[in-house]
Amino acid sequence: xxxxxxxxxxxxxxxxxxxxxxxxxxxxxxxxxxxxxxxxxxxxxxxxxxxxxxxxxxxxxxxxxxxxxxxxxxxxxxxxxxxxxxxxxxxxxxxxxxxxxxxxx
Ligand code: HEC
Numbered sequence: 471x472x473x474x475x476x477x478x479x480x481x482x483x484x485x486x487x488x489x490x491x492x493x494x495x496x497x498x499x500x501x502x503x504x505x506x507x508x509x510x511x512x513x514x515x516x517x518x519x520x521x522x523x524x525x526x527x528x529x530x531x532x533x534x535x536x537x538x539x540x541x542x543x544x545x546x547x548x549x550x551x552x553x554x555x556x557x558x559x560x561x562x563x564x565x566x567x568x569x570x571x572x573x574x575x
Contacts, residue, residue: 493527493557493564501562504550514572524571530563 505522509515513523522530536542537551554562 493560493562495561495564495568498558498561498563498565501554501558502565505562508546512572513566513569521572522566523569525563525566527560527563527567530566531559534559534562 505513508519509522510519513521515521525533533542534551534554537544537547538554540548551559
């Protein structure tokens with residue numbers, strides 16, 4: 471009986487954490503106003519800013535966390551990631567992953 475309830479507890483946790491890992495693109499879109507000032511409405515960037523549209527979610531999250539923990543040192547991005555929660559970052563990653571990549575030059 472004890473084993474059974476542990477299994478139930480574990481599967482409950484899996485169900486619960488599942489959606490939190492995969493970002494919510496619509497929630498992410500609500501956060502892009504600032505990002506768009508540098509990276510553009512379409513996320514394609516320009517000569518000064520890198521394109522972020524179409525980045526794989528894992529790479530996007532890794533970059534954002536890098537700016538947060540100082541692994542990546544960029545003054546402009548450091549300011550941007552300050553107020554973002556883990557969920558915000560996952561949501562932004564999900565949104566930008568849905569955008570078409572900038573065309574190759
Ligand atoms: C003030 C300008 C500015 C704003 C606003 C800004 N960024 Fe950036 N972003 C940059 C610059 C500059 C870089 C390149 C930094 C580097 O070389 O490490 C960058 C890099 C990135 C990268 C890494 C791209 C890669 O290919 O490694 C991601 C992801 C990113 N930004 C996402 C965002 C998101 C999401 C927002 C909004 C919350 C945002 N940025 C807002 C200037 C900005």
